[in-house]
Amino acid sequence: MPADLHYLSLDEVARRLKARKLSSVELTGAMLRRIGEVDSTLGSYATVTADRALADAARLDAETEAGTSRGPLHGVPIAVKDLCNTEGVPTAAGMAIHRGNVPSRDATVVARLKQAGAVILGKLQMTEGAYGAHHPSIPAPLNPWNAAYWTGSSSSGSGAATAAGLCFASLGSDTGGSIRFPSTMNGLSGLKPTWGRVSRAGVFPLAESLDHVGPMARSALDAAIVLGVIAGADPEDPTAVGLPVPDYAASIDQGVRGRRIGLATNMPGLDEDARRALDGAVGALTKAGAAIVEVKLPDGFDQGARDWVPLCGVEAAVAHDATYPSRASEYGPVLAGLLDHGRRLSAMELARMQLRRAALTGELNGLLASVDLLLMPVMGRAVWSTEALLAAGRDPEVVAERLRYTAPFDLSGHPTLTLPGGMTADGVPVGFQIVGKAFEEGLILAAGHAYQRETDWHSRRPPREGRGMRPSHMA
Template sequence: MIKFGLMSLRRMAELLQSGKLMARELTEHYLDRSESLQGKFNAYITITRDRALKTADQVDELRRQGRELSTLAGIPMALKDNISTQGVATTCASKVLAGYIPPFDATAVKKLADSPLLGKANMDEFAMGSSSLTSAFGPVGNPWDRKRSPGGSSGGSAAVVAAGCAPFSLGSDTGGSIRQPAAFCGVTGFKPSFGRVSRKGLLPLASSLDQIGPIARSVEDCALVLQAICGHDPGDSTSARLPVPDFAAALREDVSDLAIGLPEEILDNCPDSRISAAVEAAARELEGAGAKISRVSMPYERETLAAYMLIATAEGASNLARYDGVAYGCRHTSPSWEEMYTGSRVFGEEVRRRLMLGTFSLSAGSGCSSYELGQRARQKISSHLAKLFAEVDLLLLPAAPFVAFRLDEELDPLTMYYNDIYAIPANLAGLPAMSVPCGEKGGLPVGMQMMAPRFREDLLLRAGYTWQRRTDWHLRCPREVEQ
C-alpha cells in the first residue's frame, strides 16, 4: 500500500505515467478519506464521487491507449465552491445560490479537466470572511485542532490539503483568502498576480482584487498547478497577454542573487511576537542561503485595511446585486416588486453587513464616494510598493497576525478583518504572493508570506522552494489526522 499523504505531485505524476499507479486507485483513496473525515472537519460542501471516478477512469483509459496527457492528469483535486463547475452545484456557501448549477466550467477548471474533482470545498459565504465560519453549510474545522478555524475564506480548500483529503486544491484570494487559511492550516498557498489566472467562472467577490490560486503541500506542488492554470484567456478581458514562464525552471535557481526586504513596522507591531520571530528566523535562514536581507518600510497598515474594505465591499455589493430574488434563491411571492426583492434575500449576517458597507461606499452623497477615496489610497499603496521593488526583489512578512483562533472566540468584525492586514497589499497592487509554513505556536502552524513584483511568480517559487528544501515545516502533519 502506497502512502500518499506527503507524496509530491511530481512523484504521483511519475507513478501514474509509468503505470505503477492508476488514477482510479489514487482518486478512490482521496475520496474515501474525504468522506470519512467530512463529519470531523466539514471541509466540503459537495463531494463528487461519481464525477471524480469518471474522470479517473477516462484518464486511465487514455493512458492505456498510450496517449500523452498533462502532468496533473489523474491527480485529484478539490475546488473552492465559488469556482464554477458544469453540472455540479456551485453555492458560494450561500443559501441564495441553492439550486444553482452552472452550465459551464471556469477556465481554470477546463485547464485541469484531467484532474478528478473530489468535491467543492467549504468557504465563507461569498468569500466574505477570514474564518470559514460564515458558511451557510456550517463552519469548517482546522485539521490541527478542529475546535479552531482553518482561516478563510478558502478554509475548506486549505483544510482538505492539510487533512490529506486532497493532493491539491484551488482557492481564491481577494484579500488574503488563500494565504491566511494556508498559514492557519500549515500548507502552501499561492496567490498569482492579478491577470495571471483567468477569472472566468469564478463567482466574484471584488473583481479588481480576486485571483484564483493553488493550495498544496509544497511550493514545488504549487508550481506544477500554476503551470497548468496560468495564461491569457480571451474570455477574461483583464487576464494578461503574457507568456507563462517555465515555473519548474524557476525552482532550479537559488536565492544567492536575491535581495529580500523585511518590512520593519509590520514585524515590530505584529501582535504575536512568536510569529514575527519565526519570520525573522526565516530571513536569517534565507540569508544563509545567499539572499541579501534588508529592512524596509511599509507604513500604511491603517490605510491598507480601510482602502480594502471600501473597495472590496463596493465591488462585492455590485457583484451580488444580481441575487435580487428574481432569478436566484427562493422567490418571495408578493404583489409588489419591492417586497419581492427584500423578501427573497437570504444572505447571512456578514454578507449583509458588507452589502450595506459596499452600497454606502459607492453612494456619491456629496462629492466623492468612499469607493473613490479607497481607490486613491490603493494607488498610493501600489506606487509605494512599486518603489520598494526597485530596491528589493521580494518582501518577507507574516502571512497573518494570528495563528488559528478558536471557533467559539467570537471575534468582533474589525478584529476579524485584521486577519488579512498583511495579505491585502498584494491584492491592492495586483502582486503575486505566497504563504508557506515557517514555524509553530502551541502546536498550531505559523505561516510567512513572500510578495514579489507583478508577474514575478518565478521569484516567489525560487525563494519558497529554497526555503522548503532547507526546512521541514511543510512536511509536518496534524496529529489528529495521522496519515
C-alpha cells in the first residue's frame, strides 16, 4: 500500500475498492493506525470505534467478494460529527452534560451512510452544543496546518480529521458557518446544502430553522459523492424536502461555460488574503468559461449577520430547555451566554428579526435570479490565529463581523460550497464560497469541480503533524 494512502481522494479509494485492488479491512486498518499515531496530537476524534469499523469492513469485503456493491461509498472509511446519533456509540454534541448519552438508533444521515456501505471510524469532536466554543473540560482539536491557528467551529474535529488524513470525508453541520469555517481553515471542500435537502432527524440541534448537515471532503467531487448518499426526503423529518435527489457526481463535469457568476462590489472588510483567494477564483472560473458580472449585495445583508446571534439564541434556548437553566453549572460560559441571550429576547424583537429574515431571503432570491451563482469570501479576515480569536472575545459586533459572509445564507437557506483558494504566509489555507439557488447543489458542485480542474489548492496537504501530546479516545 502507498505510504500516503490516507491522502488519496474518496473517489480514488472507492475505485480501488471496487476493482479489488484494495480491501476495506486493509484500508480501515491503515486509517485506524494513522489515527492512533496522529490524533494524540490533533484531538479530532471524540470516540474511535475501532472494533466496530473493522467488523463492518470485513462484512463489506465479503459482499464485494460475492459481487455485491452498495455504491461509491462501499468500504470507504469516513467519520461523523458527534452530534449525529450513532446506535450504541456515545454522542455528546461536545457537551459535558451529555457524556453518558448512548443513542439506541442512528440519525438518518448515519443510517444512510451505513446503508451505502461506508465504514464509520468514529465520532468527531466539536464545540459545545455546536455553538462557538469548546466546553472548558474538552480540549479543542488542533489545526493540522499550523497549531497556532483556529481550527474553525463548530465542526472543528471534522475539519482537522479530514485535512490530516484521518478519514476520507466527514459530516459537519452549519448553523452560522460551522461547515464553512473549518473547511476554509483546514483547506477542505465543504458543502452547506439547501435547508431541507438533508434530514436532521437524530441530529442534536443548535437552532433548528438554521441547522444544515453536509459533507466536508477534500474535493468538490468527493463532497458530491457523499451528498448523493445523505440527501433526500425522510419521514422522520417533515422539513426534509421530497424533491428527487440528483446524481451529483455524475453531473459534476457539466462545467461553467456560459454561466454568469456574480461578484459583489459592496463587500467591506476583506483583507489581502481574502481578496487574493477571490481574485484567483475569478481567474480560474473565467478560464473555465464563466462570465463574471458585478452585483450588489442586499441592503439587509449585514443586518442579517447581526440578527443571527439572537435568532440562534432563542432557538437554542428551546433546544436546551430541559437542562438549562436547571443545570447551568454544567455548561461552558459561551454556550450559556447564548442561551441567556435567547431567553431574554422579547416577542416583539423576535418578530422584527423574523420579518427582516424573510425580507433578506427574498432579496437574495432576487439577486440569484439575475445570475447563476455568487462568488463570496468566507470571512473578511481570511484566517484567525487562536490568540487573535481569544483577544477578539464574544462582543456581538465582532461575532457579527466574522459571520458577515456566512450567516445570511443560513438565514436564507441557500446552498454554498467552500473551496480552498490560497495560503497565507504562515502556511494556513484560505477559502472562498460559491453560492447557488435553492436546491441547485449540482451546479455549485460542478462549478467547484471546474475550479479545481484549473487549480491545485485542494490537492495540497498539511506539511507535518505533531505527535504524542494528547491521549486518543478509543472505544
